[in-house]
Amino acid sequence: MTALTLEGLSKTFQRAGTVVDSITLRIENGEFFTLLGPSGCGKSTILRIIAGFEEPSGGRVLFDHRDVTREAPNRRGVGLVFQNYALFPHLSVARNIAFGLEVRGLSTAEIDRRVSGALDQVQLPTAGGARVDQLSGGQQQRVALARALVIRPELLLLDEPLSNLDAKLREETRAMLRALHAATPVTTVYVTHDQAEAMAMSNRIAVLNAGKVQQVGTPEDIYERPANRFVADFIGRNNIVNGVVRRLGQGTATLQLPDGAELTVEANRRAPGLELREGGHVGVCLRAESLKIVSGMGLFKGVLTDVEYNGAARSCVVQTGFGKLRVEVPGSAARLSNGEAVQLAVSEDAVHLVEG
Amino acid sequence: MKRLVLVLLALVLWGYVVGPMFATFQQSISGEGGALREYVRFFDFHKGAQGEAMIGSLLISFASVITSGIVGVFLAVLLNRWDFPLKKFCRVMVLVPIALPPLMGVEAFVLLYGVGGTFPQVLAQLFHAPPNTFALTGMPGVLLVHTLTMYPYFYLTAAALLAQSDDSLEEAAYSLGASKTQTWTRILLPMLTPAVVSGALLTFMSSMASYTAPLLFGVDQVMTTQIVNAKTNGDLRFASVVSVMLAMISIFFLVLIRIWEQRAIYRTQSKGGARRRHRITSPFAKAVVFVVALLSTIFLMLPIAMIFVLAFSVNGSWRTAPLPSRYTTHNFVALFSDPRSWEPIRNSIEMSAIAVIGTVLLGVACAYVLARMRFRGKAAVDIAMMLPWALPGTVVAINLITAFANASVFSFGKVLIGTFAMVPLAYFVRFSPLVFRSTAASLAQIDPALEEAARSLGGSWFYSFRRVVLPLLSRGIAAGALLAFVNGAGEFVATVLIYTPRYRPLSIAINDELYLANYGTAASFGVVQVLLVVAAIFVSDHMQEKDTSPQFEIRNSKLS
Numbered sequence: 001m002t003a004l005t006l007e008g009l010s011k012t013f014q015r016a017g018t019v020v021d022s023i024t025l026r027i028e029n030g031e032f033f034t035l036l037g038p039s040g041c042g043k044s045t046i047l048r049i050i051a052g053f054e055e056p057s058g059g060r061v062l063f064d065h066r067d068v069t070r071e072a073p074n075r076r077g078v079g080l081v082f083q084n085y086a087l088f089p090h091l092s093v094a095r096n097i098a099f100g101l102e103v104r105g106l107s108t109a110e111i112d113r114r115v116s117g118a119l120d121q122v123q124l125p126t127a128g129g130a131r132v133d134q135l136s137g138g139q140q141q142r143v144a145l146a147r148a149l150v151i152r153p154e155l156l157l158l159d160e161p162l163s164n165l166d167a168k169l170r171e172e173t174r175a176m177l178r179a180l181h182a183a184t185p186v187t188t189v190y191v192t193h194d195q196a197e198a199m200a201m202s203n204r205i206a207v208l209n210a211g212k213v214q215q216v217g218t219p220e221d222i223y224e225r226p227a228n229r230f231v232a233d234f235i236g237r238n239n240i241v242n243g244v245v246r247r248l249g250q251g252t253a254t255l256q257l258p259d260g261a262e263l264t265v266e267a268n269r270r271a272p273g274l275e276l277r278e279g280g281h282v283g284v285c286l287r288a289e290s291l292k293i294v295s296g297m298g299l300f301k302g303v304l305t306d307v308e309y310n311g312a313a314r315s316c317v318v319q320t321g322f323g324k325l326r327v328e329v330p331g332s333a334a335r336l337s338n339g340e341a342v343q344l345a346v347s348e349d350a351v352h353l354v355e356g
Numbered sequence: 357m358k359r360l361v362l363v364l365l366a367l368v369l370w371g372y373v374v375g376p377m378f379a380t381f382q383q384s385i386s387g388e389g390g391a392l393r394e395y396v397r398f399f400d401f402h403k404g405a406q407g408e409a410m411i412g413s414l415l416i417s418f419a420s421v422i423t424s425g426i427v428g429v430f431l432a433v434l435l436n437r438w439d440f441p442l443k444k445f446c447r448v449m450v451l452v453p454i455a456l457p458p459l460m461g462v463e464a465f466v467l468l469y470g471v472g473g474t475f476p477q478v479l480a481q482l483f484h485a486p487p488n489t490f491a492l493t494g495m496p497g498v499l500l501v502h503t504l505t506m507y508p509y510f511y512l513t514a515a516a517l518l519a520q521s522d523d524s525l526e527e528a529a530y531s532l533g534a535s536k537t538q539t540w541t542r543i544l545l546p547m548l549t550p551a552v553v554s555g556a557l558l559t560f561m562s563s564m565a566s567y568t569a570p571l572l573f574g575v576d577q578v579m580t581t582q583i584v585n586a587k588t589n590g591d592l593r594f595a596s597v598v599s600v601m602l603a604m605i606s607i608f609f610l611v612l613i614r615i616w617e618q619r620a621i622y623r624t625q626s627k628g629g630a631r632r633r634h635r636i637t638s639p640f641a642k643a644v645v646f647v648v649a650l651l652s653t654i655f656l657m658l659p660i661a662m663i664f665v666l667a668f669s670v671n672g673s674w675r676t677a678p679l680p681s682r683y684t685t686h687n688f689v690a691l692f693s694d695p696r697s698w699e700p701i702r703n704s705i706e707m708s709a710i711a712v713i714g715t716v717l718l719g720v721a722c723a724y725v726l727a728r729m730r731f732r733g734k735a736a737v738d739i740a741m742m743l744p745w746a747l748p749g750t751v752v753a754i755n756l757i758t759a760f761a762n763a764s765v766f767s768f769g770k771v772l773i774g775t776f777a778m779v780p781l782a783y784f785v786r787f788s789p790l791v792f793r794s795t796a797a798s799l800a801q802i803d804p805a806l807e808e809a810a811r812s813l814g815g816s817w818f819y820s821f822r823r824v825v826l827p828l829l830s831r832g833i834a835a836g837a838l839l840a841f842v843n844g845a846g847e848f849v850a851t852v853l854i855y856t857p858r859y860r861p862l863s864i865a866i867n868d869e870l871y872l873a874n875y876g877t878a879a880s881f882g883v884v885q886v887l888l889v890v891a892a893i894f895v896s897d898h899m900q901e902k903d904t905s906p907q908f909e910i911r912n913s914k915l916s
């Protein structure tokens with residue numbers, strides 16, 4: 001198994017311009033690492049550079065200490081799972097999985113053994129003889145995974161592997177991926193635009209935007225301590241309210257919020273590198289679940305305009321004088337109805353500051 | 357009303373398609389010497405005996421499958437994988453052979469590559485060899501014509517498969533460790549299997565049916581010429597025997613094709629991320645691909661170009677040079693001003709137009725009935741309807757000759773042989789499947805719920821059909837009718853056996869002019885046919901829903 005290093009990786013296309021912009025990342029041996037970002041931000045391109053299908057315009061790709069930047073894709077020993085699975089339509093399930101072993105010239109007995117092992121691993125022990133188009137989307141997905149894993153890759157790359165599955169299958173496959181990774185912790189780079197998926201799977205996440213890394217960290221880091229407005233907005237259900245720093249105290253900051261509200265928070269609840277100075281503008285992140293609906297003494301006043309009940313929680317939209325705020329309250333809370341005048345309280349330890 | 361349509365349909369199919377086939381069978385086993393006497397003759401494989409024809413047909417068909425397959429797949433890969441200058445142009449132009457008209461198209465090959473043709477003359481001069489050292493005659497000539505006119509059966513499906521296959525398959529193979537060669541031999545080429553199988557079936561069937569190419573290259577030992585020769589010698593019984601055998605082979609292939617069509621074709625899911633990225637980076641490779649593509653394209657276009665050149669040549673101005681020596685536009689003027697030229701055109705237009713009315717009625721009724729009604733014997737109706745599509749024109753003609761030698765209900769109590777009616781009847785039978793298929797394709801797009809809605813709103817069945825279904829089908833019907841018309845206007849193979857000199861059709865007029873070496877006049881007729889076919893393909897391309905299979909589109913205009 002292998003640690004992966006990307007050093008100052010860049011890629012410029014003639015028409016699309018620079019889609020990967022000096023990316024430096026180190027992905028540890030056995031780590032489950034996710035590239036997360038909106039569609040078009042260059043995730044697939046990075047993956048394709050790692051796999052060897054695109055040559056970077058600048059920078060290097062290292063597997064451990066081996067520089068593979070110019071190495072042909074079929075010599076890299078990378079397992080790749082495509083968004084559309086890319087199963088060979090003219091081969092049976094078993095022959096699909098056997099493909100990578102056959103080109104390595106393994107003995108038939110060894111191939112059979114490993115193929116059936118791989119089928120067991122992805123919980124399709126009897127599907128070997130089936131034609132690819134006889135399988136459901138979820139099963140095809142698992143065959144693609146088995147095909148990538150059976151070659152015992154140095155590195156497993158997955159490009160939005162769940163995006164063509166329905167919600168329930170997605171959860172199941174997520175669980176299977178986690179279990180597989182726990183059993184054989186192969187270094188994995190996982191690409192997705194879905195933050196929930198990223199949080200659920202990863203040891204660490206790199207959030208990307210427009211070809212640049214915005215933040216690298218554990219799911220908790222990224223969720224609780226977003227490095228900038230983009231990450232705060234992209235992850236979780238954040239309300240970002242514009243505020244002005246009124247006073248700086250002993251490790252605290254008092255913020256002037258719209259509508260005349262004032263809020264004092266610990267000054268270290270801020271994005272790394274963000275400087276606070278009196279009179280400066282900041283973005284105040286208020287996560288939906290850190291806002292509470294109270295009957296009086298709230299920080300903000302507003303009117304309830306929409307409620308969505310999903311069992312565990314109620315997601316509410318509150319129209320305030322400075323815009324809409326999203327609020328999430330437990331499903332067991334009292335029933336709320338549209339048009340109700342409400343007040344919102346903020347638990348101060350859930351506030352996070354980003355640039356203004 | 358529905359019942360009535362069904363009964364009428366069965367009657368028509370029986371009377372003009374299946375019945376005549378049985379009449380031929382009847383004819384083949386009746387007469388002196390026992391039922392099998394002529395069959396024994398047919399299967400006599402001694403040297404110089406009749407059995408050679410079947411062997412010849414089978415051999416030429418196998419060979420055609422192989423050569424057309426190689427050319428078709430090669431071109432599909434060449435023109436669909438890499439980017440090079442003029443790629444779009446080449447991709448359009450390699451399909452031009454589809455527009456080759458029936459008789460003149462084959463003659464163009466003879467004039468290019470046959471005895472006294474352009475290339476043999478040029479090569480003989482170049483190498484100071486005796487004339488015709490390099491001329492193609494006999495089987496090789498037929499093989500060349502088949503190859504260069506039937507490769508589209510392979511090309512179109514292979515190109516479609518390559519176009520829809522997305523690069524991730526290839527990348528998957530590479531990332532699993534396969535080399536370039538392994539990716540080609542294990543993934544890319546095997547994926548073309550569906551194209552190869554359907555192309556092979558169609559090519560084999562068309563080669564068995566081919567008549568004009570053997571005729572013009574002087575090959576007697578194939579079944580189609582065997583039929584015509586027997587008929588010309590007045591041996592109608594033996595002609596029937598060969599027709600029956602040829603029909604059985606064709607039906608066998610028709611059934612294979614229908615089964616194959618119903619199989620699921622490999623489809624790669626192309627949701628998201630499917631991009632095509634083949635860029636050739638080496639300038640040398642790029643130049644090679646470009647030159648090969650351009651040369652192939654030019655080579656394939658030569659016959660059509662030849663027709664256009666000849667159309668402007670003065671009749672009789674071609675003696676011993678590679679090309680005619682004098683040129684004029686007179687041939688085209690004569691086409692419309694000289695009654696001798698205009699009359700065959702008018703005759704063909706009339707006869708084909710009459711036939712088209714029939715093809716539309718039968719084709720639409722049959723498509724509708726098969727798509728919307730449940731009844732026993734559906735498969736039989738389907739096969740009966742597609743039968744004339746598979747049958748060689750020669751066989752269709754023999755069937756009609758044997759069936760309508762005597763007065764019957766279906767000929768309204770008249771003997772049809774030797775009358776004007778035979779030719780439109782043959783066109784009607786041969787080209788109804790075109791309207792049928794094109795209508796069926798449109799019909800498959802129409803949700804049955806539309807009709808149900810119309811009926812639930814109070815419309816009668818016929819009213820719903822007329823006001824809802826028919827308008828939605830009109831484009832498919834028109835496309836099919838147009839193809840039927842164009843094919844009828846140029847038909848040669850069946851026509852030559854049944855026309856009456858009083859109503860000389862276009863293809864026969866071309867044949868006569870070629871006999872007189874009036875290449876200018878013959879080719880100007882040919883140009884008219886080419887333009888008609890191109891117009892028809894163009895129009896139907898714009899009218900038709902895009903779900904008829906490409907092989908079918910191609911076989912719509914066949915040279916045989």
Ligand SMILES: Nc1ncnc2c1ncn2[C@@H]1O[C@H](COP(=O)(O)OP(=O)(O)O)[C@@H](O)[C@H]1O
Pocket residue numbers: 013014015016019037038039040041042043044045046633
């Ligand atoms: N081979 C290519 N040629 C030109 N542009 C490309 C190519 N591959 C990707 N791009 C462009 O690069 C950008 C990023 O693409 P991609 O990496 O697929 O994004 P993501 O996977 O994050 O959605 C897009 O604008 C895309 O159009």
Ligand SMILES: [Mg+2]
Pocket residue numbers: 043044045159160629
């Ligand atoms: Mg992508």
